[in-house]
Amino acid sequence: MATIRMKPVKTPDLFLECFCISPDVFAGKTPTEISRLEVREGKARNELGDFFDIAGSSGKTAEETDIFIDGDCSRVKYIGSKMTAGSVTVNGNADMYVGGWMKGGSIHVRGNVDSFCGLAMEGGEIQIDGNAQNYVGCAYRGDWRGMRGGTIRINGSAGNDIGTFMLGGTIIIEKDAFIHISTHAEGGTVVIKGDVQSRVGGQMVKGDIYVFGTIEHMLPGFKEIGTVDKNILGQSMKFRHFIGDLGERHPKKKGREIYGNLYLRAS
Amino acid sequence: MPKLITQVGCPYCGASCDDLEVLVSDDGKKILETRNACVIGSEIFHHATNPNRLKKPRLRQPDGSFKEIEYEEAIDYTAKALLNAKKPLIYGFGSTNCEGISAVGRVAEKAGAVLDNCASICHGPSFLAIFDNGYPSCTLGEVKNRADVIVFWGCNPMHAHPRHTSRYSIFPRGFFTSRGQMHRTVICVDPRETDTAKLADMHLMVKQGHDYDLFNAFRTVLRGHKIPEEVAGIERAKILEVAEKMRNGRFVMIFFGMGCTHTDGRNHNVDIAISLTRDLNDHTKASIMAMRGHYNIAGPGQVWSWQFGFPYCVDLSKGTHAHMNPGETSSIDLAMRDEIDCFVNVGTDAGAHFPIDAVKHLKKHPFITVDPNICMASEISDLHIPVRIVGVEEPGVVYRMDNVPIQFKKVIDGPESVPSDEELFDRIYVRICELTQTEPIWVHGKAPVPASTSRVK
Ligand code: SF4
Numbered sequence: 001m002a003t004i005r006m007k008p009v010k011t012p013d014l015f016l017e018c019f020c021i022s023p024d025v026f027a028g029k030t031p032t033e034i035s036r037l038e039v040r041e042g043k044a045r046n047e048l049g050d051f052f053d054i055a056g057s058s059g060k061t062a063e064e065t066d067i068f069i070d071g072d073c074s075r076v077k078y079i080g081s082k083m084t085a086g087s088v089t090v091n092g093n094a095d096m097y098v099g100g101w102m103k104g105g106s107i108h109v110r111g112n113v114d115s116f117c118g119l120a121m122e123g124g125e126i127q128i129d130g131n132a133q134n135y136v137g138c139a140y141r142g143d144w145r146g147m148r149g150g151t152i153r154i155n156g157s158a159g160n161d162i163g164t165f166m167l168g169g170t171i172i173i174e175k176d177a178f179i180h181i182s183t184h185a186e187g188g189t190v191v192i193k194g195d196v197q198s199r200v201g202g203q204m205v206k207g208d209i210y211v212f213g214t215i216e217h218m219l220p221g222f223k224e225i226g227t228v229d230k231n232i233l234g235q236s237m238k239f240r241h242f243i244g245d246l247g248e249r250h251p252k253k254k255g256r257e258i259y260g261n262l263y264l265r266a267s
Numbered sequence: 268m269p270k271l272i273t274q275v276g277c278p279y280c281g282a283s284c285d286d287l288e289v290l291v292s293d294d295g296k297k298i299l300e301t302r303n304a305c306v307i308g309s310e311i312f313h314h315a316t317n318p319n320r321l322k323k324p325r326l327r328q329p330d331g332s333f334k335e336i337e338y339e340e341a342i343d344y345t346a347k348a349l350l351n352a353k354k355p356l357i358y359g360f361g362s363t364n365c366e367g368i369s370a371v372g373r374v375a376e377k378a379g380a381v382l383d384n385c386a387s388i389c390h391g392p393s394f395l396a397i398f399d400n401g402y403p404s405c406t407l408g409e410v411k412n413r414a415d416v417i418v419f420w421g422c423n424p425m426h427a428h429p430r431h432t433s434r435y436s437i438f439p440r441g442f443f444t445s446r447g448q449m450h451r452t453v454i455c456v457d458p459r460e461t462d463t464a465k466l467a468d469m470h471l472m473v474k475q476g477h478d479y480d481l482f483n484a485f486r487t488v489l490r491g492h493k494i495p496e497e498v499a500g501i502e503r504a505k506i507l508e509v510a511e512k513m514r515n516g517r518f519v520m521i522f523f524g525m526g527c528t529h530t531d532g533r534n535h536n537v538d539i540a541i542s543l544t545r546d547l548n549d550h551t552k553a554s555i556m557a558m559r560g561h562y563n564i565a566g567p568g569q570v571w572s573w574q575f576g577f578p579y580c581v582d583l584s585k586g587t588h589a590h591m592n593p594g595e596t597s598s599i600d601l602a603m604r605d606e607i608d609c610f611v612n613v614g615t616d617a618g619a620h621f622p623i624d625a626v627k628h629l630k631k632h633p634f635i636t637v638d639p640n641i642c643m644a645s646e647i648s649d650l651h652i653p654v655r656i657v658g659v660e661e662p663g664v665v666y667r668m669d670n671v672p673i674q675f676k677k678v679i680d681g682p683e684s685v686p687s688d689e690e691l692f693d694r695i696y697v698r699i700c701e702l703t704q705t706e707p708i709w710v711h712g713k714a715p716v717p718a719s720t721s722r723v724k
Binding site for chain 1: 352353354379395398399477479480483484485486487489490492493494495498531532535538539542546584585586591592593594595604605606607608
């Protein structure tokens with residue numbers, strides 16, 4: 001494995017759009033070539049090297065390329081977006097679209113991320129040590145095909161719209177979430193280890209939601225059907241099992257309707 | 268002899284009434300009387316002939332005062348400010364015609380700006396819901412002639428759209444609704460007892476911020492499932508009664524407003540309202556409509572969707588394609604995150620409507636207002652450019668809240684030398700072309716050059 005090391009040297013006036021910070025783009029390029037890649041600040045065209053010191057070496061393919069950014073990227077968008085392999089590590093915060101449309105490989109942000117982390121993700125792993133803002137693992141506007149695969153783990157808390165239109169994959173929020181979990185979901189798993197305020201599973205067709213803490217307001221479209229023992233993320237626990245959203249359409253399998261599952265930890 | 272002009276459009280609220288009559292003086296300069304308009308509509312016509320109307324742009328001086336300048340100078344200033352910025356934002360269009368809106372589109376594309384309209388702080392969430400879930404809507408004419416169950420959810424037309432109820436939704440006698448109000452059941456869902464709620468046959472006083480839960484309850488009931496004893500502060504019996512009313516209606520019409528789009532969940536409140544409308548169509552005919560605020564605020568959505576493929580929050584800074592993602596490219600988010608370095612406020616009052624922190628960020632950079640009137644935004648601007656008032660001094664196409672285009676008239680002449688929004692932005696466009704030494708593809712008043720010939724040199 002070869003590593004490209006980047007160190008932020010200049011903070012942009014506005015926000016930097018770096019579609020290029022991805023092992024797929026860096027693979028096979030020298031640090032000099034990488035520093036000449038285009039980044040955008042609104043309509044201003046700049047080079048990656050204007051904002052980062054770039055050293056180390058890249059692998060021949062994305063798979064063999066690791067990227068390590070040593071510093072704060074609070075004003076850098078699209079880190080690791082569309083990547084298919086390799087890894088990106090940010091030793092600090094990152095802005096919007098971390099791992100957006102990602103297909104493979106791994107991303108590790110040691111700070112917080114802004115909104116749209118893992119937007120329309122298809123595969124790979126994202127690990128955020130801090131908090132995430134809104135739209136974790138959500139679909140792009142108007143797309144009914146949201147996150148399809150991969151894993152997103154937020155060690156802190158997250159805002160609203162987690163896994164909207166989700167079809168597959170796993171999202172784990174270690175702390176609390178605000179509102180709208182798995183809205184319109186047709187698959188996938190969301191685990192909230194803390195509390196959620198409300199609107200869990202609204203318009204949900206299929207999929208699983210686990211809440212370890214409390215749900216302040218339960219939607220009327222969810223019905224409790226019993227308790228179950230489940231082993232989730234290596235922990236065995238007793239859950240109250242709800243099905244829903246009963247207000248939404250549901251497909252049938254062998255003549256029986258399939259519902260979304262909401263597992264709320266039994267106290 | 269004073270002249271009576273009929274079938275005049277009202278450039279105020281989203282009801283876009285087009286049955287006004289305006290009496291103007293002999294010389295065509297003064298408005299003597301307006302008929303059929305409501306109080307707020309009438310006011311906009313009389314406001315136009317206010318003797319204190321501005322007739323020249325005003326530029327902020329180093330000592331903080333305003334100095335009147337010529338239009339040429341204001342056009343040059345705006346063109347340069349847009350070109351010098353890395354990410355300018357052009358926002359507004361609550362009160363202008365589609366001609367002006369499309370002229371601004373050309374300027375924004377040329378200047379690589381972000382283009383956004385008042386929907387961003389109003390019915391923008393409705394757009395998001397429509398992208399996600401479709402829009403089973405109709406025209407207000409269909410409402411008038413067919414709807415017998417009217418639901419006002421989180422909107423208060425008695426104040427915001429005064430003639431909406433008399434022209435379209437409650438009182439008018441239509442083809443299948445010949446007994447007017449007697450023919451209709453009016454249901455109001457609002458946490459407050461508004462004047463619309465007082466007028467309604469049923470008022471559901473939903474707990475603030477729990478609209479989504481209540482929509483969910485209606486959907487669950489309509490699918491034959493049980494719901495809890497109480498949802499969103501409303502008793503089960505009441506929910507069942509209203510659900511029954513809707514199911515038995517011949518044509519259910521749901522109107523929704525800011526109570527849905529600007530409480531927690533925003534687009535999801537509208538999204539589930541759309542799902543409910545779809546569900547109701549299993550039982551009867553149902554339709555849904557956003558209570559758009561201004562007379563042509565549906566206009567930018569129409570024009571830009573045609574020009575760029577997106578109705579609002581259109582980021583044209585890439586130069587190669589339009590990018591839209593509200594939450595990122597929406598005015599308030601851009602301003603709050605300090606992602607804008609030049610702001611042009613057109614036909615609205617961002618000074619009054621934006622959060623104070625957003626305005627503080629925008630104020631660090633050139634801040635320009637294009638508006639006929641003095642407003643909070645104009646008073647904090649670096650440059651204020653007055654224009655003619657659409658619907659009073661300038662004709663044009665407007666889109667009513669049901670997306671029906673209407674040709675509005677002009678009733679009096681505007682102040683001499685004051686341009687329309689369209690003229691002003693076309694001149695800014697030409698100035699940008701001069702400054703960037705590029706060929707304009709559009710010159711005001713001339714037929715556009717076909718793309719194929721403009722490329723051949
Ligand atoms: S209801 Fe609206 S459009 Fe009609 S006259 Fe009043 S302000 Fe004008």
